[in-house]
Amino acid sequence: MNSNDLQTLAQLLKESRHLAILTGAGISAESGLPTFRDPLTGLWANFRPEDLATPEAFQRNPEFVWQWYVDRRKMANHVRPNPGHHMIAWLADRIPKLTLITQNVDGLHQAAGSPEVIELHGNIHRSKCFLYGHPIEVELVDENSIKPPECPECGSLARPDVVWFGETLPEKELTEAVSAACSADLFLVIGTSGVVNPAASLSLTARNLGATVAVINPDPGAAIRGSLFLKGNSGKILPELAAETWGIDPSLFMK
Numbered sequence: 001m002n003s004n005d006l007q008t009l010a011q012l013l014k015e016s017r018h019l020a021i022l023t024g025a026g027i028s029a030e031s032g033l034p035t036f037r038d039p040l041t042g043l044w045a046n047f048r049p050e051d052l053a054t055p056e057a058f059q060r061n062p063e064f065v066w067q068w069y070v071d072r073r074k075m076a077n078h079v080r081p082n083p084g085h086h087m088i089a090w091l092a093d094r095i096p097k098l099t100l101i102t103q104n105v106d107g108l109h110q111a112a113g114s115p116e117v118i119e120l121h122g123n124i125h126r127s128k129c130f131l132y133g134h135p136i137e138v139e140l141v142d143e144n145s146i147k148p149p150e151c152p153e154c155g156s157l158a159r160p161d162v163v164w165f166g167e168t169l170p171e172k173e174l175t176e177a178v179s180a181a182c183s184a185d186l187f188l189v190i191g192t193s194g195v196v197n198p199a200a201s202l203s204l205t206a207r208n209l210g211a212t213v214a215v216i217n218p219d220p221g222a223a224i225r226g227s228l229f230l231k232g233n234s235g236k237i238l239p240e241l242a243a244e245t246w247g248i249d250p251s252l253f254m255k
């Protein structure tokens with residue numbers, strides 16, 4: 001990482017009146033969760049996540065897709081937020097206005113204590129019915145059964161309350177995210193490949209309306225371009241950024 005970029009971002013952070021942050025799977029990588037586009041392993045090794053995260057895949061084979069989510073939910077239940085999540089939670093009291101937008105479904109920002117999180121792609125810990133979206137109580141979900149439970153209201157099968165390809169994003173969350181992109185002066189993009197829309201286009205909206213876009217990612221090939229690029233892992237860079245900006249000890253975020 002270029003230390004000049006870290007200093008520049010620290011200065012922008014100090015001056016920011018409204019910071020918007022968009023996170024993706026990369027921020028949870030250091031907690032031990034594979035990113036969305038990491039190759040799958042075990043039972044799922046011959047599949048691509050893109051082919052499982054669709055309503056068509058669920059209709060073809062609900063038990064198989066449900067089982068993939070049961071496995072991922074178990075994984076998400078066994079990991080903890082990392083210093084990147086903790087630094088963002090800590091930021092909420094340091095900036096006049098912070099809007100945290102995540103594409104992640106793992107709930108780790110909330111676990112780190114972020115007070116408000118806009119979840120664009122839902123949450124893997126919730127379930128709803130396939131036909132009408134009736135919420136399914138968590139008590140009805142038996143993690144040891146390979147069959148999705150039936151909805152008590154309409155009898156259709158339960159599915160994870162996440163947004164699959166071809167489905168629309170939740171209206172309230174998308175509206176709030178677009179509104180933040182329109183009013184932020186600094187837009188920080190962390191740990192996303194930036195290939196999925198409409199999430200990826202939020203940074204373009206922000207940039208077109210005058211915000212500085214900064215990107216934190218170990219892969220310089222990530223699709224979202226910013227005027228600042230900090231190459232590296234967010235669990236390391238975010239604590240360093242806090243240290244550079246406010247002079248605090250970065251180990252504060254190792255919990």
Ligand code: BJW
Nearest residue numbers: 024025026035036037103166191192193196197219233234
């Ligand atoms: C690190 C790191 C470390 C590693 N530190 N970084 C316009 C043009 C073309 C197509 C479309 C379009 N608009 C919409 C579409 C269709 C589609 C789409 O975008 N397709 C593209 C793939 C081409 N979008 C949709 O279907 C959306 N719906 C919609 O727009 O409705 C209206 C509509 C419908 C149909 C047609 C047109 C309009 C819905 C998108 C829903 C996405 N859902 C998923 C699954 C959620 C449930 C689940 O988890 O199973 O969301 S897909 C998946 O991708 C998941 C993620 O949230 C999302 C983004 O992935 P992310 O987070 O970026 O992860 P990765 O793995 O890709 O990247 C990780 C990054 O981290 C990498 O860059 C690493 O380098 C980095 N990293 N370690 C920091 N330590």
